[in-house]
Amino acid sequence: MPIEPACTPPRRVDARERPGTPHDAWPLYDRAATRTIEQAALASRPAHQLMARAGLAVARLALSLAEPGCTFWVVAGPGNNGGDGLVAATWLHRWGQPVRVSLCVRRGRLPEDAAWALRRAEEAGVPITELEPRLTSARIAAACPALPQGAWIIDALLGLGLGQGLGRTPAPRDDSCTDTLTALIHHLQHLRRTRDCQVLAVDLPSGLDADTGRPGYREGSTPEQAPLAVVADHTLSLLTLKPGLCTGEGPHHAGQLWWHGLGVVPAPDRTDRDDPTAAPETGDTCRRPAARSRPTAPAAGADTAPPAAGSASPMDCAPLPRAWRIPAPRWSPRQAHRHKGSYGDVLVLGGAEGMGGAALLAADAALQAGGGRVWIGRPEGHGDGCTTDHRPVDPPPLPQPLPPELMQTSMHQLCSAERLARSTVVCGCGGGTALHRWLAEVLRHAHRLVLDADALNAVAADEALRHLLHARAQRSTGPTRWPTLLTPHPLEAARLLGTDTATVQADRVASACQLARSCSAVVLLKGSGTVVATPDGTAWINPRGSARLATPGSGDVLAGWIGGTWSACGDAAAAQLWAAPPDTDEKRPGSTGPQPGHARHPAEDPTLAVAAACAWLHGRAGESPPLGMPLRAGELARAMAALSGQQLPSAGPLD
Structure with a gap:
């Protein structure tokens, strides 16, 4: 019984994400949503079709990445x-590649699709070794x-299921294989370090939480003691992309x-779309894809007839x-007829005594981002820039000469x-x-407001300032808007939420959405996989970084760059940073048909944009x-300016 070929090769997710080449957004589905789509x-669809396509996609990617004649070791888990x-x-063996399989499960405990795959592999003559239950790390190597x-390891241990002792939401597993799974993960990492082996993870690196990007942990240990997840060189996410691959430790x-x-x-841009209703190729032979090039689908027949044309798609009622x-x-x-006044005024308020460099970095970034005129206002603890009779005086000089443009x-x-x-x-x-004494006036009167660092700490500690922050959102009616953007790092977010950093980092997406709702503002939660969240629950994850x-000052540069960009664009033009979503029933980025609810797209909200x-x-x-090496904050704004001016061509799926 031949395996049905997949219709397109795997896609490199960031292949087209270059400055100046907009790309539709990739939707990120959590574990529950992915399970719903999968079911x-x-x-x-016909029995075993999804697994057949998934395995072929893995084999094609592995062969295209590996050197000719490379040895493959497939580590297969219990699901x-x-x-x-x-x-x-099976496919790698048919293409003449040296391949070995280690099976970490009792044969009788395999689910139906996996049992079918095992029978197919044995019929093809794939060398398969069944590992004993409860193997220790000392015995796993033997x-x-x-x-x-330089061999390649295909990590097919866990995927969406973390397994007993490897995570906080265990899936039904054969308990006897838990020790072996743990030992295998450690052995994979040892081979990657000592034998220069490359690891290709199937769907998710084993032990990684699909929703949060947190690694699993050995049962009874704390997260700091024993992180337990595979570190892969490549991951092929199947069916959907998961948020845990893009944030946290993911x-x-x-x-x-x-x-x-x-x-x-x-695909979100609707190119390279698989057509599940297309008739598969016929014949029972397979063609070996050329190594180090884009794989082509081997000719093969279908196990059963494809679904009838016009049948309902699983995405028609897909979860959000x-x-x-x-x-x-x-x-x-920039347009030739505009002048510096066309790009607005940016006021950088900060740089108290001993911290003047932070304000200077932010102001310089605002200038390089396109702000028309940039002012620095510095509070001073001994007088806040005023004499005792409230006459304004010049603040003390900055620790280094002020650039002439500021x-x-x-x-x-x-x-x-x-003002x-x-x-x-x-x-x-x-x-x-x-800065505290000035925050009430800022919250009452600032048009577009970016709150960072010590301003966030002041709001977290003062209930009256929190009420003023909410009042800004309540005044945003009709054409009059009072947009606010908070840019906390995890500790500042924890203070605003009344919790601790570990709780924020445990689920960065949920924390950012909760903070956006509680503060009635757009929130940019900094860190690995920065999350941008809106009060209505929309979340966007930044995969770059x-x-x-x-490094010190990196966050100040980001805050200043946001201020300069916002000032230069204004509310009306900020949405032009993004391609507008189609004016159809497809209201959500990445959706494939009419959907309930509506998630905000950057083209619809200047602050989010x-x-x-x-x-x-x-x-x-x-x-x-x-x-x-670290990137000094003083060089960061120049690097951002250079990138924003690049117009790079798009790249192909395997570039």
Whole structure:
């Protein structure tokens, strides 16, 4: 019984995400939503079709990435993820590749689809070794095949199911294989470090939570003691993309991210769509794809007839995605007839005594982002820029010479109601406690407001300021808007939520959405996989960035860049950073038909548009080489400016 071929090759998720080349958003479905889509697809398709397509997609990607003649070791777990690995092993064996399989389950405990895949692999002559239950780390090396240097490991252990002792939401498993699963994960990581083995994870790196990006943990341990998840070089996400691959520790564990919709979920830009109603190729022979090039589907027949044309799609009633992946924004050149006054005023309020560098970094970033005129207002603890009889005085000089393009004056002058109302305000960069006395006026009168760092800490500690923050949203009626953007890091978000950093990091998407609702503002939660959330529950995750951005002042640069971009664009033009969603019944990014509810697209909300665009650019600038070294905040704004001016061509799926 030949396996039905998949119709398109796996897609590299970020292949087209380059500055100046907009790309539709990728929907991110959590575990529950993915299970719902999967069950609907299984009910509407021939038996084993999804697993056949998944395994072939894995095999094609593995062969295209590996060097010719490379050895493959498939580690198959106790569920359908293991079945996908067995199908992949069958194809690799048929294509003449050296392949070994280690099966971590009792044969009688395999689910139906995985048992079918095991029978197919044995019929094809794939070498399969059944691992004993409860193998310890000391015995696992002897039970697994000896791999040559540079071999490829296909991790098909767990996928969406974390297993007993490996996570907080265990799936039904054979309890006897838990120790073996744990030992295998450690052995995979050892081989990756010592034998230069490459790891391709099937759907998810084993042990990684699909919803939050948290690794699993050994039962009875704390997260700090024993993180237990595979670190892969490549991950092929099947059917849907999951939010845990894009935030938290997910990007570190996933490596290069790939996706295949298995003929059920189309690509968000509707290209390279699988057609599940198309007649499959006939014949029972298979053709080996050329290594190191885009794979082509081997000719093969179908196990059973494809579904009838016009049948209901599993995506017709698909659940809402939990979040969306931020694509590359588009940056438009300045128009020749405009002048500096056309790009608005940016007021950077912060830089208290001993922290002047934070305000300077933010103000310089605002200038480079396109703000017309940028002012720095610095509160001082010993007088806040005023004499005892309330006459304004010049604040103390900054610790380094002020760039000639920037202007500095007293907080008393900048915080007048009239000036705040016509400006974009970035408040809190190095403000210290001295900023507190000015925050009430800022919250009452600022037109567009970015709250960062010490301004957020002040709001968290003062209930009256919290009420003023809510009042801004209540005044946004009709054409008059009082948009607010909060840019906390996890500790600042924890203070605003009245919790701790570990709780925020345990589910970054949920925390950002909760904070956006509680503060009635758009929230940009910084960190690995920055989350941008709106009060209505829409969440966007930024996939770009690296540890190079973990430097002092990086957040100040982001806040200032947001202020400059917002000022230059204004509310009307900010949405032009994004391609508008289609004016049809398809209201949600990535949807494939009429859907209940409506999630906000960046093209519909200027605050969301600016936050998502600047988060993407900030992260992308942090990916510049050398990746092993930190990126100084003073160089970050220049890197962002250089990127925003690039117009790079789009890339193909395997580029």
